[in-house]
Amino acid sequence: MIKVAIIGASGYAGAELVSILLKHPEVLLTKLFVSEKSEDKYKKINSLYGSLYNKTDLILEPLPAAEKLKDDFKAIDAVFLATDHKVSHDIAPILYDAGCAVFDLSGAYRLKNLSAYEKYYGFKHENLELLNKAVYSLCEIASHDAIKNTRMLSIPGCYTTSAELPLIPLCREKLLDADFAPVINSVSGVSGAGRKAKLSNSFCEVSLNAYNIFKHRHLPEIEEYAGTKVIFNPHLGSFKRGILTTITAKLSAGVDASNVLSVFLKYYENKPLVRIKNELPKLQDVINQPYCDIGFTVSEDGYIVICSAIDNLQKGAAAQAVQTLNLHFDFNETTALI
Numbered sequence: 001m002i003k004v005a006i007i008g009a010s011g012y013a014g015a016e017l018v019s020i021l022l023k024h025p026e027v028l029l030t031k032l033f034v035s036e037k038s039e040d041k042y043k044k045i046n047s048l049y050g051s052l053y054n055k056t057d058l059i060l061e062p063l064p065a066a067e068k069l070k071d072d073f074k075a076i077d078a079v080f081l082a083t084d085h086k087v088s089h090d091i092a093p094i095l096y097d098a099g100c101a102v103f104d105l106s107g108a109y110r111l112k113n114l115s116a117y118e119k120y121y122g123f124k125h126e127n128l129e130l131l132n133k134a135v136y137s138l139c140e141i142a143s144h145d146a147i148k149n150t151r152m153l154s155i156p157g158c159y160t161t162s163a164e165l166p167l168i169p170l171c172r173e174k175l176l177d178a179d180f181a182p183v184i185n186s187v188s189g190v191s192g193a194g195r196k197a198k199l200s201n202s203f204c205e206v207s208l209n210a211y212n213i214f215k216h217r218h219l220p221e222i223e224e225y226a227g228t229k230v231i232f233n234p235h236l237g238s239f240k241r242g243i244l245t246t247i248t249a250k251l252s253a254g255v256d257a258s259n260v261l262s263v264f265l266k267y268y269e270n271k272p273l274v275r276i277k278n279e280l281p282k283l284q285d286v287i288n289q290p291y292c293d294i295g296f297t298v299s300e301d302g303y304i305v306i307c308s309a310i311d312n313l314q315k316g317a318a319a320q321a322v323q324t325l326n327l328h329f330d331f332n333e334t335t336a337l338i
């Protein structure tokens with residue numbers, strides 16, 4: 001059994017982690033943390049999330065101050081950071097030095113392109129040594145040896161997971177016309193914005209609208225890992241969870257639907273959490289599930305439209321983080337997930 005802690009456990013991604021990890025036979029969920037000044041400190045997590053009633057009595061503890069953090073985490077094998085990017089940026093090195101395997105769900109350790117942190121995240125990255133150790137854990141694509149051999153695991157973004165799983169194979173195998181930047185339209189449920197109340201996420205304000213076009217922080221992440229310029233159009237939808245992504249691209253000359261299917265099967269046939277479908281995927285098939293469903297259609301004149309569907313809190317966050325933990329500790333990849 002490994003001892004596991006979650007920082008940011010009262011948030012949407014953190015609570016999803018609790019729910020998954022309670023089912024994990026190799027994990028002893030030991031500690032849950034919120035910020036030092038949290039309104040929820042010392043509450044039971046099951047008082048915030050009724051679905052956890054009778055499943056755990058764990059309490060949300062205030063995170064100790066930085067000076068104490070290293071000693072307090074020496075007995076912990078793995079820690080999940082379900083915290084804001086800057087919080088993760090600041091505390092990950094301390095937890096790493098305490099000897100923990102660190103699974104960071106934020107964007108703080110995803111990009112190797114340093115200038116993107118200032119432009120898209122609004123802070124200068126100051127932990128370059130740890131950033132160099134971080135492995136970007138898109139589990140179906142990343143090297144499993146790399147995931148095993150580092151203790152700094154950076155979990156991909158939610159929109160990016162839904163875009164990169166279809167795009168990376170097609171870009172790597174040069175099936176897409178490089179002169180035509182793929183256009184990615186994604187619609188996310190409101191839980192993607194986190195649990196804290198904000199006017200833009202309140203019931204009467206949420207509609208269906210695009211936002212942050214050309215400046216969303218997942219744009220540099222998709223471009224870095226798919227290796228292509230893209231146009232990324234995120235949308236907020238009036239539903240709780242899930243992301244449906246529709247990608248329009250132009251195929252390279254001579255490429256047809258059978259070539260696309262062969263490449264998807266080459267990458268994903270033996271990957272239990274990516275399902276290649278012969279129809280366009282639906283959100284309802286992946287909600288509360290750890291899967292990414294992918295389907296596509298090709299026009300007679302060589303364009304392709306690919307759709308992917310994930311649950312933002314599962315394959316887009318907590319399930320992918322647990323999948324990474326499973327690979328890191330050599331457990332079965334889907335333990336506690338399916």
Ligand SMILES: NC(=O)C1=CN([C@@H]2O[C@H](COP(=O)(O)OP(=O)(O)OC[C@H]3O[C@@H](n4cnc5c(N)ncnc54)[C@H](OP(=O)(O)O)[C@@H]3O)[C@@H](O)[C@H]2O)C=CC1
Pocket residue numbers: 007008009010011012013014033034035036037038039040063081082083084085087105106107156157158191192193194195196312313316317
């Ligand atoms: N929601 C989603 O779909 C996805 C989220 N992510 C990423 O996961 C992370 C968490 O997201 P999400 O769950 O939505 O966010 P929430 O806002 O729902 O939760 C944030 C959590 O962090 C805690 N927290 C805030 N400040 C601190 C601090 N200084 N120290 C310790 N804990 C703190 C909050 O509790 P309190 O404020 O009470 O202290 C809360 O538990 C973010 O980096 C996000 O970008 C990634 C993929 C998808």
Ligand SMILES: CC(=O)N[C@@H](CCC(=O)OP(=O)(O)O)C(=O)O
Pocket residue numbers: 105106107156157158159188189190191192193194217218234236
């Ligand atoms: C609907 C909504 O607001 N979604 C969030 C993205 C989800 C998220 O948490 O971003 P990371 O995956 O980078 O951590 C946003 O656009 O900022």
